[in-house]
Amino acid sequence: MLKTETPSTQHAQLDLYPTDQLVAALVDDQFRAVDAVRLASPQITAAINAALPRIAAGGRLLYVGAGTSGRLGVLDSVELNPTFSWPPERALAILAGGAGAMFTAVEGAEDDVAQGAADLLALLPQGHDVVFLLAASGATPYVLGALRAARGAGALTVGIANNVDAPVATQAQCGIVLDTGTEVISGSTRLKAGTAQKIALNTISSALMVGLHKTYGNLMVDLKPTNAKLILRAVKLTMHATGADEAQAKSVLEQCQFHVKVAIVALLKKITTDQAQALLAGAGGSVRSALAA
Template sequence: MSHLSATETPHPAHAALDLYDTPSLLAALVDDQQRAVAAVQAAAPQLARAVDAAAQRLAQGGRLIYAGAGTSGRLAVLDAVELNPTFSWPPDQAPALLAGGPGAMFLAVEGAEDDGAQGAEDLHRLGPTPNDVVFAIAASGTTPFALGVLSAGRALGTLTIGMANNAGSPLVTEAEIGIVLDTGPEVISGSTRLKAGTSQKIALNSFSSAVMVRLHKVYGNLMVDLRATNVKLVHRAVRLTAQAAGCAPAQAEAALRDSGYRVKLAVLMVRLGLGADAARARLEAVHGDLRAALGEG
């Protein structure tokens, strides 16, 4: 019999889980999630390496290509989708390869995760270049689809990052940068949508947010590259501009209107007394770095 991985091993403390009363059941499930944070903290050095290496590639025009299956793949899709409204990162610069295709986001596609050749084919279809970053995720670290994407990425010279919840798994060892989120056994044996998934969500959020900070999408701790695509975000853009520019909301709103609701441009216009075109040229000259455009960097 093969050795069980940590994520598949029954939790020794909860063998009678189905007999717990409801408060105890919820306590067991919630309390166990604390290990997710600890696992990400332990992986911080590897995550830092991944952030710096990825930011360098993306600054040269590369794409952040996510890949995964099941819960891991869905979390990867979620991270990719959120980069556009939060940081104005173009959707075509963050494609996500999900085993079974886009429909698998809502309905499991049986056997899709076992097709490594399909993973490689899906990546090849994107036409990867050495500036691209392939970030493959699987709780087990052995999912063929994710491994197929990772292997194809390495062969094509992309930066490969593999993240798994089991140490020594192929996804970690075969990637250029391997990240282990050691969350151990699940309260419900093998259900990696629990703390393994939570750790992946934390790690993905932290990784992509840090990359976007490195790519000058944040000024101080303000998200100055958001896309104001609805009323809530327009109000947020006004607040961010007023705070970063040190001006009244009415002045911030006027500058935003003139800049096409680009917070960075509006801040430059207010702080330096520039028109929209001059602000745009100044920002482009420093590759979108608002601090440098303001003469602070």
């Protein structure tokens, strides 16, 4: 039996726990998700190093999964645009059962190998694309079908699973095993198995964005200010990076559609936003390189 499906020996009387003990059991078990990701750090590092040159060359991030794993892939893909101004067409997710499965469980969809392959091929994968195959069990047929199709198309495959020797991890070029073990509620991989996958995805996509110069130091300088909160954040980030006051930061940001990178370079080098934009373009989007130019 897979570890993720094996009943926990620690909480056989879970339904008898008082609420405080139940909360403690559920929360404390989540720490094992962090431990599992930490142990997989070398595999995660290898995946990032393999993916970065492909993405820098114009590749896309493609996510494939079923159930909780698939929904986590969707979540990672959609958050890259507001956080890093990453083009939505370069972060796509497919989910067993289609888009509706994001909100309603579609039973049996995960068992269709051919549909997984067809859905992946519909995205027209190419050599520079990076495909994340997500499955807690590591053997979901839909995901394995997509994996084989992705490899056949020459894309880089990154398999993320929660069981040792899982096919999704062993058959991908980059396998990541998040060995989270048994769940407090037997087989409920929406718990720490899902948490570990979320941490791994956050780590991978964030590291890729840092490598693509979407940050300046640890500042999120390539966000897309699509609401009042993000506009205020853009102002605060610009102030922090440059020492400008609020009025000055906002004035320069208004001249460049609130593009924080451009405002920082313009303010620190005392140049126009058009000149700052040109410097950034010549520096591959790196604020540090543009400031040194």
